[in-house]
Structures are given as structure tokens and as C-alpha cells.
Amino acid sequence: MRMLHTSDWHLGRSFHRVGMLEHQAVFLDHLVEVVRSQRVDVVVVAGDVYDRALPSVDTVRLLNDAVERIVDAGAQLVLTSGNHDSADRLGFGGRVLERGGVHLRTRVEDLARPVLVADDHGEVAIYGVPYLEPALVADRLGSARTHQGVLAAAAERVRDDLGERAPGTRSVLAAHAFVVGGEISESERDISVGGVSSVPAAVFAGVDYVALGHLHGPQRISDTIRYSGSPLAYSFGEAGHHKRSWLVDVGEHGRCSVESVPAPVPRPLAVLSGELDELLNDPRLGGAERSWCHVSLTDPVRPRAAMERLRTRFPHTLVVAFEPRGERPESLTYAQRLRGRSPIEVCCGFVEHARGGDAVADGDRALLADALEGGRRAQDEADLEGRRTGAA
The missing domain is CATH 3.60.21.10 (Metallo-dependent phosphatases)
Structure with missing residues (x-):
């Protein structure tokens, strides 16, 4: 049988x-x-x-x-x-x-x-x-x-x-x-x-x-x-x-x-790690161009538009993680992870993380920027009102 x-x-x-x-x-x-x-x-x-x-x-x-x-x-x-x-x-x-x-x-x-x-x-x-x-x-x-x-x-x-x-x-x-x-x-x-x-x-x-x-x-x-x-x-x-x-x-x-x-493999998996420019130019990674990709970026500073740039070579990238070389992300404090990043980069980074690594679209980035600017203006007005009240 x-x-x-x-x-x-x-x-x-x-x-x-x-x-x-x-x-x-x-x-x-x-x-x-x-x-x-x-x-x-x-x-x-x-x-x-x-x-x-x-x-x-x-x-x-x-x-x-x-x-x-x-x-x-x-x-x-x-x-x-x-x-x-x-x-x-x-x-x-x-x-x-x-x-x-x-x-x-x-x-x-x-x-x-x-x-x-x-x-x-x-x-x-x-x-x-x-x-x-x-x-x-x-x-x-x-x-x-x-x-x-x-x-x-x-x-x-x-x-x-x-x-x-x-x-x-x-x-x-x-x-x-x-x-x-x-x-x-x-x-x-x-x-x-x-x-x-x-x-x-x-x-x-x-x-x-x-x-x-x-x-x-x-x-x-x-x-x-x-x-x-x-x-x-x-x-x-x-x-x-x-x-x-x-x-x-x-x-x-x-x-x-x-x-x-x-079993057949309709699309293989690739787990990549390195600095963004290295990954985009490494000829040894040609096989990953048709794979589902999980990418860990080791750049010392988080690259801008990382997902969009990765997808120019690896169009099936699904997850992007930021892991600076020499530092284990889980060992860094929250302040250390945010060091050197602007408020809009912090907001976009959070959204990317919540979406499993998907890049923030230009329209969403503009909405976040408007919200940050509105918050800044509201805070400035509150500070000004506080100074006026204190002077009175």
C-alpha cells in the first residue's frame, strides 16, 4: 500500500x-x-x-x-x-x-x-x-x-x-x-x-x-x-x-x-543583513532578487526611505529591521535608539514598525508632518499664554 x-x-x-x-x-x-x-x-x-x-x-x-x-x-x-x-x-x-x-x-x-x-x-x-x-x-x-x-x-x-x-x-x-x-x-x-x-x-x-x-x-x-x-x-x-x-x-x-x-518552491526566502548600500550593490545577492526578503540594516544611522530603496533591487522585501552594527537593539535604551533622529523620523519609524516594516507613503508622511506642526504651534501658543498669565 x-x-x-x-x-x-x-x-x-x-x-x-x-x-x-x-x-x-x-x-x-x-x-x-x-x-x-x-x-x-x-x-x-x-x-x-x-x-x-x-x-x-x-x-x-x-x-x-x-x-x-x-x-x-x-x-x-x-x-x-x-x-x-x-x-x-x-x-x-x-x-x-x-x-x-x-x-x-x-x-x-x-x-x-x-x-x-x-x-x-x-x-x-x-x-x-x-x-x-x-x-x-x-x-x-x-x-x-x-x-x-x-x-x-x-x-x-x-x-x-x-x-x-x-x-x-x-x-x-x-x-x-x-x-x-x-x-x-x-x-x-x-x-x-x-x-x-x-x-x-x-x-x-x-x-x-x-x-x-x-x-x-x-x-x-x-x-x-x-x-x-x-x-x-x-x-x-x-x-x-x-x-x-x-x-x-x-x-x-x-x-x-x-x-x-x-515540494515546489514558488518563491524562496532570503534573510539579508548589512548596510543598505552594500546590499544594493553586492553581486552575490542576485538570488535574493526574486525571494521574499527579511532585511536587517546595520547602518550606523537609519537610512531614509529604506524600504523603497531596497525594493528597487529586492521587490519582494517584506520586513526591514534596523540593527546598527556593534549594537544589539534590545540592549539600547529608548533614548539611545532615537538619538539623532528628527521628530518626523521618529513618527515614521513607529508607523513602519507597526506595519511590519512597510514604508510610510508620501501622503502619510505629509499627514504626520502636519500633525507635528500643529502640535508644535499649539504648544507655542500654550507657552505664550502661560508667560502672559505669569506676567499679569
């Missing part, structure tokens, strides 16, 4: 206020082609299909189209809900969709109801464990109100069901969880409960392959316990990631062979 393990699509997500739906569509086109060319039997998506509980109409349409094409390419589809999804909304119509090969696992009641896929060696039971919010499901599972408690109870239900099946039945468990040994990224939402956010891999003992979702970096906890990671980078901290899916062959006696399937 051949399975494609993927997760954390986060359909509808934006990257520093830039919509990613077009790039997510590129990944889904790639995934459908992999299903077709590699003769994939089952696609498993381990949670966070959507980025939010109420996705936009265009986002829902994108998923609907992808589901239809995956099934048409010859694969069944197993989708679990993650901590970003609305389990009820994602799971709507699940019983009907199963007739067409689309299996939604979003409810506690379905933890031990596997999707059964047959091959020459018998059946493979695929169990889907959605993200389990301890406060909501612990009582129903009879477990402690912790991430580990609810997952351990869910895995026990899976083992109980597996024990009642024919000897030799192979198993796959898809779960949205934070497993000990996994490396976090900046773009994941914390799921810690009571200070405990991770579970030991031993929780999943007795299962032939564990397809994990939640962490955005592809990684191997063990040979048979893996995170596929997100198909696209959703933070600059993921600039070093090599995004992928896992192609898993579940053979006789549950032996698994795993192959990496690199």
Missing part, C-alpha cells in the same frame, strides 16, 4: 500580509501530479488543512477542487482536523463523502474507526486522530486534561480496535500533535496545556507508521514516526527548511520504506 503523508497546508494563510493562495495552489497541483505519477493509494493530511476556523470562499473552493482531483487521480483521501481548523465545519458531510473515497476524521467518536485499504498482503488500517483539545475531550476519553493524557487515551483506543482485527493487520496513525524531539518553527500556534506541550513517541507504540502534523519543519522522530511539515514556509525562521511530503510504502508485516518528495 502506497501512501503520501502531508500536513499543515494552512490554506488561506497570508505571509506578512501577502496572500499565499496562489502559491498553495501550485503545491496542490504538484501533489495531484505525485498521486498520479507515483500511483498513490492514499493521501493522508495530518491536520491544519485550513489556517482558520472560518476560511474564505476562495479558500474553500481551492480545497474542494484539490479533493476532487486527488480522488480522480486514483487515491483515497484521509483528512484530520488540526488546531487551526474548525473540526465541525471541516467534518461536515463526512459520512456521505466517504462513499467517494474522502474520509474526514474530526470527531472523538471516530478515533477507532479506521479507513481500510487492501493490497496483496491484506488490509492496512489507517486511523485519524484530530487535534484533541484537552479541556473539551478529556472527560469523554477518561483521561488527564493534558496533551499527553488525551493522546495516550486516543492511541489506546486505536490499539484496542487493532487487537480485534485479523492477525497481521498493518496500521497507520495520523495525529496532530507535538512529539518529544520535534523542532518548532516561528509559525506554529502553541498547544501547551498546563505547561506541558509535548508527548513521548512511546505513546504511539504498536503502530507501524505514525504520520504527524503540527510542526512545520519536515523531520524524523524515528524511522516510522515523522512530520511532513508544511508545504510552504510561513515564517522567515523556516528559510532553511527543505519542504516535502513523505511517500510511504507499507509492505508485508508492516515494514515501511519512506522516500522524500520535495
Whole structure:
């Protein structure tokens, strides 16, 4: 049985206020082609299909189209809900969709109801464990109100069901969880409960392959316990990631062979640091000209119109930080950070910071200048009135 393990699509997500739906569509086109060319039997998506509980109409349409094409390419589809999804909304119509090969696992009641896929060696039971919010499901599972408690109870239900099946039945468990040994990224939402956010891999003992979702970096906890990671980078901290899916062959006696399937990169990430003029003229940075860029400027004095000037060479610059060489910004006092800057530069700097590095437009700069001038005149009039009152 051949399975494609993927997760954390986060359909509808934006990257520093830039919509990613077009790039997510590129990944889904790639995934459908992999299903077709590699003769994939089952696609498993381990949670966070959507980025939010109420996705936009265009986002829902994108998923609907992808589901239809995956099934048409010859694969069944197993989708679990993650901590970003609305389990009820994602799971709507699940019983009907199963007739067409689309299996939604979003409810506690379905933890031990596997999707059964047959091959020459018998059946493979695929169990889907959605993200389990301890406060909501612990009582129903009879477990402690912790991430580990609810997952351990869910895995026990899976083992109980597996024990009642024919000897030799192979198993796959898809779960949205934070497993000990996994490396976090900046773009994941914390799921810690009571200070405990991770579970030991031993929780999943007795299962032939564990397809994990939640962490955005592809990684191997063990040979048979893996995170596929997100198909696209959703933070600059993921600039070093090599995004992928896992192609898993579940053979006789549950032996698994795993192959990496690199994901397309519609636009790479670049993290740049240096003085503005150096960055604009460095021939070694040609590759960053088509990348999303995070730029740390090390000039001793903040350059004027830094964002506009950077975008003349790096048009996809999204974030600009000012970090003078030799000084750590977090170690400077507020007065030191403002030294040498005019009132209008202070105001524009604040607006740029609040907007995530976006430059202040000429019109906005003029409004700020008018406001500063109005404030100055009001202060002068108040001072003059004070002197008159004192003289009287």
C-alpha cells in the first residue's frame, strides 16, 4: 500500500500580509501530479488543512477542487482536523463523502474507526486522530486534561480496535500533535496545556507508521514516526527548511520504506543583513532578487526611505529591521535608539514598525508632518499664554 503523508497546508494563510493562495495552489497541483505519477493509494493530511476556523470562499473552493482531483487521480483521501481548523465545519458531510473515497476524521467518536485499504498482503488500517483539545475531550476519553493524557487515551483506543482485527493487520496513525524531539518553527500556534506541550513517541507504540502534523519543519522522530511539515514556509525562521511530503510504502508485516518528495518552491526566502548600500550593490545577492526578503540594516544611522530603496533591487522585501552594527537593539535604551533622529523620523519609524516594516507613503508622511506642526504651534501658543498669565 502506497501512501503520501502531508500536513499543515494552512490554506488561506497570508505571509506578512501577502496572500499565499496562489502559491498553495501550485503545491496542490504538484501533489495531484505525485498521486498520479507515483500511483498513490492514499493521501493522508495530518491536520491544519485550513489556517482558520472560518476560511474564505476562495479558500474553500481551492480545497474542494484539490479533493476532487486527488480522488480522480486514483487515491483515497484521509483528512484530520488540526488546531487551526474548525473540526465541525471541516467534518461536515463526512459520512456521505466517504462513499467517494474522502474520509474526514474530526470527531472523538471516530478515533477507532479506521479507513481500510487492501493490497496483496491484506488490509492496512489507517486511523485519524484530530487535534484533541484537552479541556473539551478529556472527560469523554477518561483521561488527564493534558496533551499527553488525551493522546495516550486516543492511541489506546486505536490499539484496542487493532487487537480485534485479523492477525497481521498493518496500521497507520495520523495525529496532530507535538512529539518529544520535534523542532518548532516561528509559525506554529502553541498547544501547551498546563505547561506541558509535548508527548513521548512511546505513546504511539504498536503502530507501524505514525504520520504527524503540527510542526512545520519536515523531520524524523524515528524511522516510522515523522512530520511532513508544511508545504510552504510561513515564517522567515523556516528559510532553511527543505519542504516535502513523505511517500510511504507499507509492505508485508508492516515494514515501511519512506522516500522524500520535495515540494515546489514558488518563491524562496532570503534573510539579508548589512548596510543598505552594500546590499544594493553586492553581486552575490542576485538570488535574493526574486525571494521574499527579511532585511536587517546595520547602518550606523537609519537610512531614509529604506524600504523603497531596497525594493528597487529586492521587490519582494517584506520586513526591514534596523540593527546598527556593534549594537544589539534590545540592549539600547529608548533614548539611545532615537538619538539623532528628527521628530518626523521618529513618527515614521513607529508607523513602519507597526506595519511590519512597510514604508510610510508620501501622503502619510505629509499627514504626520502636519500633525507635528500643529502640535508644535499649539504648544507655542500654550507657552505664550502661560508667560502672559505669569506676567499679569
